[in-house]
Amino acid sequence: MTAAGRRVSLPGVLWLTLVWVLLWGSFSPLTIVGGLVVAVLILLAFPLPRVTIALRPRPWPLAVLVLRFLLDVVVSSFHVAWLAVRPGPPVRGVVLDIELAGDDELLQTMTAEMVALVPGTVVIDLDPGERLLTLHALGVTTPRQAQQVRWRVLGQEARVLRALHPDPAGQLDPRRGRDEGTVDE
Amino acid sequence: MSWTDVADLLGLVCLFLGALLCLAASIGLLRFPDLLTRMHAGTKPQVLGVLLVILGVGLRTRSGLDVGMLLLIALFQLLTIPAGAHMVGRAGFRTGQVAPADIHLGRRHRRPEA
Structure with a gap:
C-alpha cells in the first residue's frame, strides 16, 4: 500500500463525509459527492500522526x-x-x-x-x-x-x-x- | 396538551437555563481576578449553557438532519473548549504570567537533572 493509500482510511473518509453532509443539512448527491471529495483532500493535505490505539472498552x-x-x-x-x-x-x-x-x-x-x-x-x-x-x-x-x-x-x-x-x-x-x-x- | 406542546415547553426551559448559564459565564469573566480563574468561567458554565441551548433548539425543531447538525456542534464544543482553555492557560503559565505551582502533590521522585 502506498503512503497516500494508508493516509486515506475508509472510516476517516466516511466520518468526514457525514460531518460535511450534516453541516449542509441535506442529503443530496451534490453534498455526498462534495463531502467525499473534501474528505479525501483533507486526509491528504493534513495527515494525522499515527496513534497506536490499544483500548478495550467495557x-x-x-x-x-x-x-x-x-x-x-x-x-x-x-x-x-x-x-x-x-x-x-x-x-x-x-x-x-x-x-x-x-x-x-x-x-x-x-x-x-x-x-x-x-x-x-x-x-x-x-x-x-x-x-x-x-x-x-x-x-x-x-x-x-x-x-x-x-x-x-x-x-x-x-x-x-x-x-x-x-x-x-x-x-x-x-x-x-x-x-x-x-x-x- | 399534546406531546409537541410538552417538547416546546421543555425546549423553552432549556433555552432559558442555557442563556442564564451563559450570562453567569460572562459575569464570571468580568468579575474573576486573574487569567486562570477566568478560564473556569469560560469553560464550565459556558459548556453547559451551550449544550442546554442546543438541546432546547433540538426539542423545538425535531427534524432529523438538523438534530444531527446540533449533535455535531455539541460534540465539537465538548472537544474544543477544554483544549482551548488548556492552550490559553499553558501559554500564560509558560510565559510567567501565572505563579508557578505552589502545591505539589504526589510527585514522589524527581528525575536526576541530565
Missing part, C-alpha cells in the same frame, strides 16, 4: 464514566456560575500538580480533557513522560482541600482507565510508581 464502566461525567458537568457549571454571581470578594485559586497513575498518552489526554470540565479544576499542562498533570483549582485555600481535588482527579482517571484500558488493575496498582522510582535512580 460497557458497564464506560456507562459509569459517561453518566458520572455528565453529572459532574452539570454540578460544576452551576457551582462556577454561583461563584461568579455571588456577592462578596472574588474567588481565588491555586496551581497544583498531580502525578497520574496510567502511562497511556491517549488516556492521559482523555483524563485531562474530562478533568477540565469537572468541578473546580482547569488543566494547565500535562507531561506524559513524567505523568505529571498541572492544574488550577478554583476556591482552594487549604492543603486539605487540595488533597480532595487530588482524589477527585485520580478518581476521574481511575474511571477512564477502568472503562478503556486493557489492564486497569496493573495501571492502578499503588506499588507501581515506587518500583519505577528505584529504576530511575
